[in-house]
Amino acid sequence: xxxxxxxxxxxxxxxxxxxxxxxxxxxxxxxxxxxxxxxxxxxxxxxxxxxxxxxxxxxxxxxxxxxxxxxxxxxxxxxxxxxxxxxxxxxxxxxxxxxxxxxxxxxxxxxxxxxxxxxxxxxxxxxxxxxxxxxxxxxxxxxxxxxxxxxxxxxxxxxxxxxxxxxxxxxxxxxxxxxxxxxxxxxxxxxxxxxxxxxxxxxxxxxxxxxxxxxxxxxxxxxxxxxxxxxxxxxxxxxxxxx
Amino acid sequence: xxxxxxxxxxxxxxxxxxxxxxxxxxxxxxxxxxxxxxxxxxxxxxxxxxxxxxxxxxxxxxxxxxxxxxxxxxxxxxxxxxxxxxxxxxxxxxxxxxxxxxxxxxxxxxxxxxxxxxxxxxxxxxxxxxxxxxxxxxxxxxxxxxxxxxxxxxxxxxxxxxxxxxxxxxxxxxxxxxxxxxxxxxxxxxxxxxxxxxxxxxxxxxxxxxxxxxxxxxxxxxxxxxxxxxxxxxxxxxxxxxxxxxxxxxxxxxxxxxxxxxxxxxxxxxxxxxxxxxxxxxxxxxxxxxxxxxxxxxxxxxxxxxxxxxxxxxxxxxxxxxxxxxxxxxxxxxxxxxxxxxxxxxxxxxxxxxxxxxxxxxxxxxxxxxxxxxxxxxxxxxxxxxxxxxxxxxxxxxxxxxxxxxxxxxxxxxxxxxxxxxxxxxxxxxxxxxxxxxxxxxxxxxxxxxxxxxxxxxxxxxxxxxxxxxxxxxxxxxxxxxxxxxxxxxxxxxxxxxxxxxxxxxxxxxxxxxxxxxxxxxxxxxxxxxxxxxxxxxxxxxxxxxxxxxxxxxxxxxxxxxxxxxxxxxxxxxxxxxxxxxxxxxxxxxxxxxxxxxxxxxxxxxxxxxxxxxxxxxxxxxxxxxxxxxxxxxxxxxxxxxxxxxxxxxxxxxxxxxxxxxxxxxxxxxxxxxxxxxxxxxxxxxxxxxxxxxxxxxxxxxxxxxxxxxxxxxxxxxxxxxxxxxxxxxxxx
Numbered sequence: 001x002x003x004x005x006x007x008x009x010x011x012x013x014x015x016x017x018x019x020x021x022x023x024x025x026x027x028x029x030x031x032x033x034x035x036x037x038x039x040x041x042x043x044x045x046x047x048x049x050x051x052x053x054x055x056x057x058x059x060x061x062x063x064x065x066x067x068x069x070x071x072x073x074x075x076x077x078x079x080x081x082x083x084x085x086x087x088x089x090x091x092x093x094x095x096x097x098x099x100x101x102x103x104x105x106x107x108x109x110x111x112x113x114x115x116x117x118x119x120x121x122x123x124x125x126x127x128x129x130x131x132x133x134x135x136x137x138x139x140x141x142x143x144x145x146x147x148x149x150x151x152x153x154x155x156x157x158x159x160x161x162x163x164x165x166x167x168x169x170x171x172x173x174x175x176x177x178x179x180x181x182x183x184x185x186x187x188x189x190x191x192x193x194x195x196x197x198x199x200x201x202x203x204x205x206x207x208x209x210x211x212x213x214x215x216x217x218x219x220x221x222x223x224x225x226x227x228x229x230x231x232x233x234x235x236x237x238x239x240x241x242x243x
Numbered sequence: 244x245x246x247x248x249x250x251x252x253x254x255x256x257x258x259x260x261x262x263x264x265x266x267x268x269x270x271x272x273x274x275x276x277x278x279x280x281x282x283x284x285x286x287x288x289x290x291x292x293x294x295x296x297x298x299x300x301x302x303x304x305x306x307x308x309x310x311x312x313x314x315x316x317x318x319x320x321x322x323x324x325x326x327x328x329x330x331x332x333x334x335x336x337x338x339x340x341x342x343x344x345x346x347x348x349x350x351x352x353x354x355x356x357x358x359x360x361x362x363x364x365x366x367x368x369x370x371x372x373x374x375x376x377x378x379x380x381x382x383x384x385x386x387x388x389x390x391x392x393x394x395x396x397x398x399x400x401x402x403x404x405x406x407x408x409x410x411x412x413x414x415x416x417x418x419x420x421x422x423x424x425x426x427x428x429x430x431x432x433x434x435x436x437x438x439x440x441x442x443x444x445x446x447x448x449x450x451x452x453x454x455x456x457x458x459x460x461x462x463x464x465x466x467x468x469x470x471x472x473x474x475x476x477x478x479x480x481x482x483x484x485x486x487x488x489x490x491x492x493x494x495x496x497x498x499x500x501x502x503x504x505x506x507x508x509x510x511x512x513x514x515x516x517x518x519x520x521x522x523x524x525x526x527x528x529x530x531x532x533x534x535x536x537x538x539x540x541x542x543x544x545x546x547x548x549x550x551x552x553x554x555x556x557x558x559x560x561x562x563x564x565x566x567x568x569x570x571x572x573x574x575x576x577x578x579x580x581x582x583x584x585x586x587x588x589x590x591x592x593x594x595x596x597x598x599x600x601x602x603x604x605x606x607x608x609x610x611x612x613x614x615x616x617x618x619x620x621x622x623x624x625x626x627x628x629x630x631x632x633x634x635x636x637x638x639x640x641x642x643x644x645x646x647x648x649x650x651x652x653x654x655x656x657x658x659x660x661x662x663x664x665x666x667x668x669x670x671x672x673x674x675x676x677x678x679x680x681x682x683x684x685x686x687x688x689x690x691x692x693x694x695x696x697x698x699x700x701x702x703x704x705x706x707x708x709x710x711x712x713x714x715x716x717x718x719x720x721x722x723x724x725x726x727x728x729x730x731x732x733x734x735x736x737x738x739x740x741x742x743x744x745x746x747x748x749x750x751x752x753x754x755x756x757x758x759x760x761x762x763x764x765x766x767x768x769x770x771x772x773x774x775x776x777x778x779x780x781x782x783x784x785x786x787x788x789x790x791x792x793x794x795x796x797x798x799x800x801x802x803x804x805x806x807x808x809x810x811x812x813x814x815x816x817x818x819x820x821x822x823x824x825x826x827x828x829x830x831x832x833x834x835x836x837x838x839x840x841x842x843x844x845x846x847x848x849x850x851x852x853x854x855x856x857x858x859x860x861x862x863x864x865x866x867x868x869x870x871x872x873x874x875x876x877x878x879x880x881x882x883x884x885x886x887x888x889x890x891x892x893x894x895x896x897x898x899x900x901x902x903x904x905x906x907x908x909x910x911x912x913x914x915x916x917x918x919x920x921x922x923x924x925x926x927x928x929x930x931x932x933x934x935x936x937x938x939x940x941x942x943x944x945x946x947x948x949x950x951x952x953x954x955x956x957x958x959x960x961x962x963x964x965x966x967x968x969x970x971x972x973x974x975x976x
Contacts (some may be wrong), residue, residue: 012578014487015401017733019671022687042723052669113394116664144398144666209668214685215803 002207004046004231009075009091011066016052016088016208023211024049025138028224037066040074046231048075048082050091051146052144052206062091064145072098084128084227085200089145092192098195101195101202102160103152105145106215107108109185118183120191120205121171124164127194129201132222138175139219142204143183148204150186150193157188167190168203246393252276256283260572262614269592269609276661277547277602281610284513284551285520288777290669294743297776298756300899306769308732310434314525314654316360316508316769317427320733323799325690327431329363330736331369332424332698332793334776339421339483343388347421348396349483352555354425355402356509360558362499364434366670367684368397370894371422371737371791375416377653377976380837382411385419393423394664399485400492404665405543405673405682407698408791410654410875414702420701422737422774428688437474437501437508439561439587440524444505445521446530446585447567449494449574453485453515454540454608458551467742467780487556494557496974501573503566503815508782510557516550516610519593520571523607529592530607532585546597561587576850620753630707632840634826639907641878642961645835649876649911650971652834652885657887660975661918663971674801678888680872681794685801694728697794700737701875702787704828704843704913705758709751711843713758713790718846718915719874720794721766727917728862729796730806734763736773736792741785743777751788759790762774765857768794776898803862807886810868812948813920816893819934820854821847824900831911844914851916853937858918866922866930868890872915878902879910879954879961881919882966886952892965895945897956902942907958921947 008020017034017134024032034041037055042048054064079085096099108114117121117140122133127173133139142230152160160166168191172181175188184204192203207220250759256279266282274282284290294300301638301798302538304312310327311319317331335350355365370393375382386409396403402425441695464642498504506526506635508518523530523694534549544552561571567583574581588594593610595603649655662677674693675683681697699719721731736759742747763770779786799806809816826832827841861867869889873881886892902909922930945954954961 007701011400012490015399015489015669019669022671026687054486054489057484059397059486112391112664113398113666115398115668116663122692142668146398180702196796206668208266209671212671215671 002235003031005044006030007035007042007045007048009037009050009071010034011037011053011055011069013055013057014051014161017207017210020043020049020051020149023208024224028210030228034101035071037069038072040070042074042078045083047086047227048078050094051086052089052091052147055090055094061097063097063099066094067097076100082199085232086129087202088206088208089204090205093147095200095202097159100200101193102156103150103193105147106149106151107147108149114183115142115144117142118205119171119173119181120168121175123169127167127198127201128165129226130222131226131230132135136175138173140217141207141220142209143205145204148184150190152187160193163196164192165196166190167194167201179180247554252279253941256280257287258283262286262343263834265614269612272590276286277550278605278660280547280551281516284694285517286613288519289363290513292409292775293613294618295752296615296618297617298752301760302770303760304771306733309433309771311361312769312771315745316437317477318733319361320771320795321431321692322732323692324688325789327429327434328795329358329361329427329792330733330735330795331357331772332735332791333357333774334737334739335423335767336418336776336779337420337440339419340372340417340643341390341961343385345482346393347389347392349481349555350421350779351393351396352421352483352485352488353511353851354423354480355400355488355492355513356558357972359495360426360435360437360507360509361427363429363435364423364496365402365427365492365497366672367426367682368402368404368423369696369698369793370404371700372407372409373415373420373634373702373789374411375413376566376577378410378483379416386793387694388781389419389421389499390661390664391813392686396483396485398666400489401669403667403669403673405667406677406696407678409658409661412702412787414786417783418779418786420739420786420789422791423729424735424796426696435504435812437522437690439506439522439528439530441505442528442560442587443588444564444587445567445841445901446580446587447560447570448537449560449581450579451484451554452540452580453539453552454554455544455548455552456481456554457893458548458553463856467778469647479915481553481556487595491556491575492556492572494574494579496569498573501569501943502647502942503563503569505561505563507558507560508808510559512553514550515559520607520610522559522561522874523591523593523877524611528651529586529588529590530585531594534595536582538580538582539819546602548756550595557579597721613632618744618749623749624745627917629840630842634841637836640835642906642910642959643685645831646879646883646963647971648959648966649831649834649880652830655830655880656878656975657972674763675804680723681729681806683727683798683801683804691800691802693798695724695727695796697723697799698791700789700791702789703839705755705790706787707841709754710758711786711845712788712847713755714794714848715915716790717759717762717766717849719769719872720857722872724794724796724914725858726805726872729798729860730859731766731768731794731855733771733798734768734792734794735771736790737777739779739786739789740777741780748785755788755790762846762848764901766852799863805862805867807871807885808869809885809891809893809947810889814868814923814947815927816895816944817922817941819918819920819939821850821914821916822940824877824908824910824914826912829877829878829911829913831907835876846915854916857937857939863929866926867920868923869918869921873919877911878919882954883952883972884917885970887963892949893945893947894949894953895965897944897954899957903959906956909956910954
């Protein structure tokens with residue numbers, strides 16, 4: 001069985017691209033490589049990561065210019081064919097701007113940039129991204145953003161909640177959704193959402209920043225491991241079917 | 244206007260009459276107007292170090308690991324076999340006074356490109372900031388603007404801000420200090436130079452296009468600020484574009500990977516003029532430049548404007564002939580402009596054409612050969628009187644109240660609301676981030692090794708005794724690095740003073756440099772580069788002479804990094820190092836008594852060297868549970884901070900025999916070379932023995948535990964719940 005292959009997109013202005021590649025390739029030993037923002041070809045990949053940063057300078061709105069880039073056109077096709085897409089921070093902003101995920105990310109309530117550790121509650125473990133977490137588990141991850149306040153119209157929110165598309169919520173250490181535990185004012189304390197099909201996840205916290213104990217925690221590592229396991233299982237099922 | 248009243252041309256560009264005559268002598272003729280403007284900026288204090296160079300020669304610059312010392316764009320020192328760190332600090336004081344956001348942001352951009360010019364990838368930023376008191380709305384506006392500017396540029400460009408310091412004093416109200424330091428990493432075998440070489444090699448301009456911004460910025464930085472500065476000088480402040488800065492880093496590193504680049508330099512102060520002159524002069528060659536090939540943002544720019552523009556995010560490179568396409572391609576792939584704008588020539592001449600017309604022709608070394616000046620040094624009488632002030636009769640306030648007041652003082656209080664605005668984790672190296680004694684970064688290239696960095700300086704001490712301030716800054720920076728367990732390997736210094744033409748400032752400059760030089764010599768730590776910012780004056784007078792020292796240390800194993808806070812109840816609290824303290828220049832004296840006076844303690848440098856060594860060895864042997872240096876606020880504040888950081892109390896009994904009879908001096912007195920550590924009881928004997936062998940004094944002070952900090956000294960007792968310490972320490976405003 002072929003090992004799942006991960007692509008890490010490099011936009012001009014991405015600055016967590018090298019970090020994501022480091023975790024996937026050097027820490028976890030997965031097959032991973034960069035893809036340039038001008039490519040329209042994602043064939044051969046099983047998962048695509050849109051990393052954090054300030055793609056194209058984020059001049060119009062965060063993620064707005066990237067959403068029209070060749071590689072995001074390719075990501076759209078890739079997602080429609082069932083490939084796994086993970087957008088972290090700026091990558092999440094790109095996915096909402098591209099319409100691959102509902103809602104939008106607005107200026108933080110504070111309204112300054114915030115870089116700190118936060119607690120998250122894992123709301124769903126039946127996604128390709130969260131299979132290795134326990135239901136309702138409280139995990140710690142760093143955030144680093146100025147525009148992370150998740151927002152969506154009421155009917156979209158209701159739909160999101162009904163479809164259980166909220167995957168991560170900001171909580172305190174005890175798992176409660178308190179005002180203080182919400183670092184940016186996100187509606188419904190939303191830190192990460194998945195699309196209705198379940199194969200596109202966006203989140204503001206940085207799992208790649210907490211995949212090694214020496215950096216203060218390892219709770220993010222299981223997100224990548226979940227993706228890897230899910231892809232392997234899918235490949236095994238496919239192999240079994242064709243065999 | 245008659246000839247008698249017209250301002251002479253040389254004066255208009257900031258030169259003195261004798262300097263103009265020297266220019267004529269070097270050229271053998273009068274310079275044309277464009278050339279005169281070039282001399283004006285290149286011979287400004289900011290570019291030429293006219294008043295500081297004679298002093299800077301005193302600094303020890305050689306050391307076993309030093310690959311590049313001062314004179315290049317950044318110092319370079321080996322930190323692991325085959326791996327080197329580039330290190331540089333630079334000030335952006337004047338621009339930040341006028342436009343705090345853009346002034347600070349471009350300061351970050353400039354320092355990144357200095358480090359990049361050595362061929363290094365920038366991996367960490369630190370900032371050392373000084374403002375007027377935060378209860379003054381204008382000072383708060385400046386501070387918040389500067390922090391936002393650093394945050395804007397650093398975050399976007401993806402280089403973490405891992406540490407820094409923010410101190411407040413009246414003297415910085417109209418003239419804030421913004422010093423930004425950068426550390427980069429590069430292979431030891433691939434240290435780049437700015438020295439141009441190889442006649443016939445093309446000269447490549449790369450990066451953002453050239454506009455009219457920042458013209459004369461270097462000259463502006465060499466004048467005092469006055470009331471009109473905010474309006475009149477805004478055009479001299481450059482506007483940074485972190486996106487272009489980020490692309491420039493990636494594209495330049497890719498260009499360097501081609502192996503086709505001979506030399507490179509950032510176009511910073513004095514823009515193209517400075518880069519072309521310095522690169523040529525360092526290489527002993529000349530350059531021919533064609534200004535019409537320089538990518539421009541605006542129409543109708545004159546040759547002078549193109550030559551002097553300080554538009555940001557631009558580099559000048561010398562490339563091997565025939566391989567220019569490889570380099571141009573790297574920049575264009577990242578969407579940046581890159582053009583061949585000239586070539587290296589053997590004859591040492593800088594020849595500049597605009598549309599085929601020769602506009603400048605002069606020897607590059609003339610631009611880099613500004614005169615130096617020595618001003619007679621004179622300690623002001625009033626300063627001596629201030630230092631000799633008798634502090635023995637001061638009334639003693641309520642000590643618990645005093646402790647909380649000092650903790651709440653803006654300079655001491657926790658800076659979390661500032662550093663959470665900076666991305667301090669990007670690049671996945673930050674093992675210990677802002678808020679600790681020193682930041683610790685892992686070296687993924689050489690695990691488990693790491694580097695530690697700290698930036699420190701105390702202007703109040705330097706004001707009372709420049710030598711004590713200079714040496715003290717080196718001591719504090721090296722001690723902070725040693726507290727986390729790293730061995731100091733190099734420092735870089737940023738000096739911020741007033742108008743050097745005044746004998747009093749000359750005296751301060753001499754003392755501060757001597758202090759740094761003496762300390763570095765005894766500690767065996769080389770100064771690999773530095774920055775001098777003078778004319779930091781306003782109508783309110785000069786700033787305190789403010790040396791800031793950035794120390795880089797090497798940690799054998801990042802897993803052994805020692806935390807700041809107390810860790811475990813039952814551990815012994817030990818005060819290590821010098822017993823010499825004074826209220827002179829202390830935070831307590833300022834806060835509780837409203838005075839800046841007294842005689843600060845001068846460092847015992849030999850003892851300091853032994854202390855640093857003991858801390859590094861104790862960390863390696865796993866003898867320390869925590870370590871925290873004593874600085875502003877003395878022992879009481881260090882104990883409080885160790886309690887707050889560890890979330891646990893401590894009970895200390897300070898014997899008057901060891902700590903002195905005057906309680907406020909024992910609690911709040913300041914002096915270099917002092918650390919409070921906690922040690923597991925079973926390790927105490929080994930630690931005490933290590934210290935005894937190295938002749939480093941230790942004083943047992945108490946034990947970690949409980950929910951209060953209790954300090955007993957003679958009849959006095961201070962008892963404060965850790966929660967109260969925390970809320971005082973978190974009272975950021």
